[in-house]
Amino acid sequence: MTKINVERKIKSLKKEMHNSFDISDRVLHIGNATVGFIYLKSFTDNLIFSTAIYEPISCFKGEISFEEIKKLIQANDIKEIKDEEIIDNVIKGAVVIFISSSDKILSVDIQKFNTRAPSEPPTSPVIQGPREGFTEDIKTNIGLLRKRFFSSDLVLKNFSVGRKTKTTIVIAYLHGVADKKVVKEVEKKLKAIDIDGVVDSYYLMPYLISHPNSLFKQIGNTEKPDIVSAKLLEGRVAIMLDNTPMVLTVPFVILEEMQNTNDYYTNYIYASLLRFIRAIGVFLALLGPGTYIALQLFHYNVLPIKYLITIADSTQQIPFTPFIEILFISLLFQILYEVSLRLPSYLGLATSVVGALILGDTGVKAGLISPPAVIVVAIAKIALYTIPEQSAQITVLQFVFLLIGASVGLLGLLGGLIYIIAYLNNLENFGAPYLAPFSPFILSDNKDGFVRVDIKDMKTRPKSFKNSNIRRQK
Amino acid sequence: MKDKTMNIWQAGICVFIIIFANKILLLPSLLYSIANIEGMWTYLISFIFEIGLITLFIFVKRKYRDTSFAELIRKKLGVITLKIFYILLCLFFFCKLILIYNVTYIFFKDLIYQDSGSFLFIICLLPIINYLAYSSSRVLGRTAQLFFPIILIVLIFCTVTSLISVNDMPLFFQSSFSNVMLAFIKHISSFGDTIFLFVFMDKIEYKKGDGKKLYFFAGLAILFVLLIEIAFYFSYTYTSFMHPYAIFETMGNIKDYGGLGRIDAVAVILVIILTYFQMSIYLKSFTISFKEIFPKLSINYALIFFDFLFLIVVYLFIRNLERTVLYAESVLPYFSLISFVLVPITCIVFLILKRKREDK
Structure with missing residues (x-):
């Protein structure tokens, strides 16, 4: 048995860890042995x-051995480690213990980091139902999931990335429900990631999806344990990452965005009825401003005469073309939205009032923008948030359809819609399939x-996706 | 790369679109000008052929499940026959595309794009139909499937509102059977569209009993065409030949429906969606046929070749109603021999050969 020079070992480890100020070390001389x-x-x-560790060992009288140390420690997570694993264990919050009389090394996990308590996530508020949300601590998150499944079928696999x-990273799935091939594919894709570091689950997304350059979201994400549980019960696989409350779920279909916890x-x-309204909201948000422009510029003859007169009356004094007018109001809204997101809430409210009321009202009174245009953009922008998770994608497409509507009218708008559906297919x-269960039906x-x-x-x-057991109830 | 297949429902929806799409605008008034109200019998005759083509497809598909139509021709009739056959098919699909483009161009130009040039239509149509033709058959089928409920709802709305405008039942048997046949032969190019099924043969998943689904969609399309014809002929009767846009015209009779105003605009949406899908199915058929003629060239070459030729033809010819009608009545009927004679005979030959082999 080789003996360790404890002081020298600690010194060399500290050097390897670049003598960071938060590295602590203690040395005890008990009998003939030195414990570090x-x-x-x-x-x-x-x-x-x-x-639980230092006091019991320091109070020991007589000749101390490695086995004796193991018995004295009153913590749960004790394991023997190899020499090359010391640094890994230390940086993950373990106390590593050496004894001069043995070459064995002991690691006791006593990691502690202050984290917030589970609270309702701001991204998914609910009227009824559980209000718990994931936190930045993966152990808490695993606990939140475990307490929803008192079953050994909940499988959790962990490894590290970066x-x-x-x-x-923890992969969670239900044994006998999730498809094994999907689980293996997720594992394979995650293990193949070779990056210096990941700070949020969004970092993992490009490695998991098959169309990384696509505008559309291809992975489910949520901060709510009840949603993750429901998805696991459907046969999906959840991916949890330490330091983020956002949990990813795969496979993902667009239908998930139509569904809301409150449903x-x-x-x-x-x-x-709410889902139907959400679908109408999406179409209004996508095609509303584009259609308004197309009708004004190309197809005014299909408008009922009463509407045509109303629009003509309100737009005749406007110095801009309908396209510039709508684009201006849309951009103004987008700027206000960005500002209100980044400012403290009390200032955000003030900018909203200034933007929405003062600018909008005075813009109309000054004859720079017409009331129908303000109404169209306002409806489209409000409708955008019937599915807030897709608001980024719909915003981009809204501008694209605006341009199409102004350039080629209704024929282009419907062509654009067909193109997007074909692309999503x-x-x-x-x-x-992304559009399942609508197409394929x-x-x-x-x-x-x-x-x-x-x-x-x-x-x-x-x-819509593979799972091992199709039946949920008889 | 093997093209991903579409299921039988999606194939049925494509059949619905193809049968229905080009029969609701110009054709009713053209048939009326030859056969009066008996133009409706022309439809019935054509639909018998259409159903016949579907039946042949089902028989051939049942016997040669995973084989493409091109592979069958290659094995049974040789490579040279295959090339000639598919050159003819390419020409057929190209000519049909030109016809559809012109008919819809005139329609849009008249009704919703009075101040726009023809370049606008090409900008809208070509990229979308190219993309759908470039994508797999599965994507084309699935996209059509997603739009089908919209097509169906709008169509039911259009049909019901069209039928409301019917006043009197006109007198039948004003025209002779020879006129009915003359109308059919002159406008034969507007029929026989289900030929695309043969080109898509190996790209359609087929299980036992799936034939009924194809008949269902074909029957549904026929029903809607007939209802719209009835609404059109019964509304305008003696002046039908003066109204070129059947579906739009009948709906226009219901003014200010429920305070909504111009509800006939809904028909425009229907025509636009149908045009995109109909042209995409034909262009996909064109590219598949092109690939059989030049197997080493990729699909991109087929699309580039088509776009180039299409632009030239569209700019050089037609783009007005008289020339389009002349083109449809004089040039296209020859190409229709492919769908009404060549393909059926070939299928019958294949079926006889299979029967003989089974008997042995």
Whole structure:
């Protein structure tokens, strides 16, 4: 058995870790043996270290051995590690213990980092239903998931990603429900990531999707454990990353954006109506301003005469073309939106008032913009947030359709719509067609599509993507 | 790369679009000018042929499940026959595309784009139909499937509002059977569209009993065409030949419907969507045929070749109603021999050969 020179070992480890100021070390001489401790004081629980590790060992009388140390430590997470694993363990919040009489090394995980308590995430507020949200601590997040599945079928696999950050990733899925091929593919894609560091789950997205240059979101993301649980029950795989409350889920289909947590905690008929309204909202947001321009510039003859007179009356004094007018109002709205997002809330409110009321009202009174144009843009921008998760994509497309409507009219607008649908039909991720269950049309999945039927009538899991067990209830 | 296939529902929707699309604008008034109200019988005759083509397709598909039509011709009739056959098909699809473009161009120009040049239409149509033709058959089928509910809802609305405008039932048997046949032969180019199924043969998933689904969609399209014809002929009766845009004209009779005003504008949306899909299906058929003639060239070359030729032809000819009608009545009928004679005979030959082999 080779003996260790504890002081020299600690010195060399500190040197390897570039003598960072938060590295702590302690040395104890007990009998003929020397015991050394090394840990990060910024990332470990000092109270546990003192009471459960340091004190019991320091109070020991007689000749101390490695096995004796193991018995004395009153912490749970104790393991023997190899020499090359010391630094990894220290930086992850463990106390590493050496003894001069043995070449064995002990690691005790006492990581502690102050994190916020689970609270309602600002991205998914609910009227009814659970308000818990994930936090930045992966252990808390795993706990939030575990308490929803008192079953050994919830499988959690972990590994780290990032050469420098070594961030913990956890893959969660339900054994016997999720498709094994999808799980393997997720694992394979995540393990193939070779990057210096990841700071948020969005960093992982490009590595998981098959069309990285696409505008459209191809991976589900949520901050709510109840949503993740529901998705796991459908046969999806969740990817949790340390230091972020955002959990990713795959496979993803666009239908998920139409569904809202509130739909499942309210009457299904009302929920169906809400989904229908959401769909109308998307179309209004996408095509509203473009259609208004197209009708004004190309197809004024298809407008009923009363509407035509109203529009003509309100636009005749406007110095700009309809396209410039709508573009100006849209850009103004977008600027106000950006400002209100980044300013503190009290200032954000003030800019909203100045922007929406003063600029809009005075713009109309000054004859720079017409009331119909303000109404059209306002409706389109409000409708944008019927599906807030897709607002970025719809905003981009809104400008594209605006340009198409102004350039080529209705023929171009419908052509653009067909193009987008065809493009989305080209997208597939983890074997799931992006537009399923609408195209290809899957009848059973449409029970939770544009309309939602009662929970007891949803007998099967989605067929839009593969899963191991299709039946949910008899 | 193997083209991804479409399922039978999607193929059925394509059949619906192809049968219905080019029969609701110009054709009713043209048929009336030859056969009066008996122009409706012309439709019935053509639909018998259309159903016949679908039946032949189902028989051939059943017997040669995973084989393409080109592969069948190559094996049974040789490579030279294959090349000649597909050159003719390419020409057929190209000529049909020119016809559809012109008919819809005149329609749009008259009704919603009075002040615009023809370049605008090409800018809108070509990129979209090129993209759909470039994508796999599955994407084309799925996109059509997603738009089908919209097509159906708008169509039901158009048909119902068209039928409301019907006043009296006109007198039948004003024209002779020979006129009905003359109308059919003169405008034969507007029929026989389901020929595209043969070009798509290996790109359609087919299981036992799927034939019924194709008949269902074909029947639905025929029903709608007939209802719109009835609405059109029964509304205008003796002046039908003066109204070129059947579906639009009948709806125009219902003014200020429920305070909505110009509801006939809805028909424009229907025509636009149908035009995009109809042209895309034909262009896809063109590219598949082109690929059979030049197997080593990629689909991009087929599209470049088509776009180039299309632009030249569109700029040099037609673009007015008289010339379009002349083109449809004098040039195109010869190409229709492909769908009404050549393809059916070839299919019958294949079926006989298969029967003989099975008997042995």
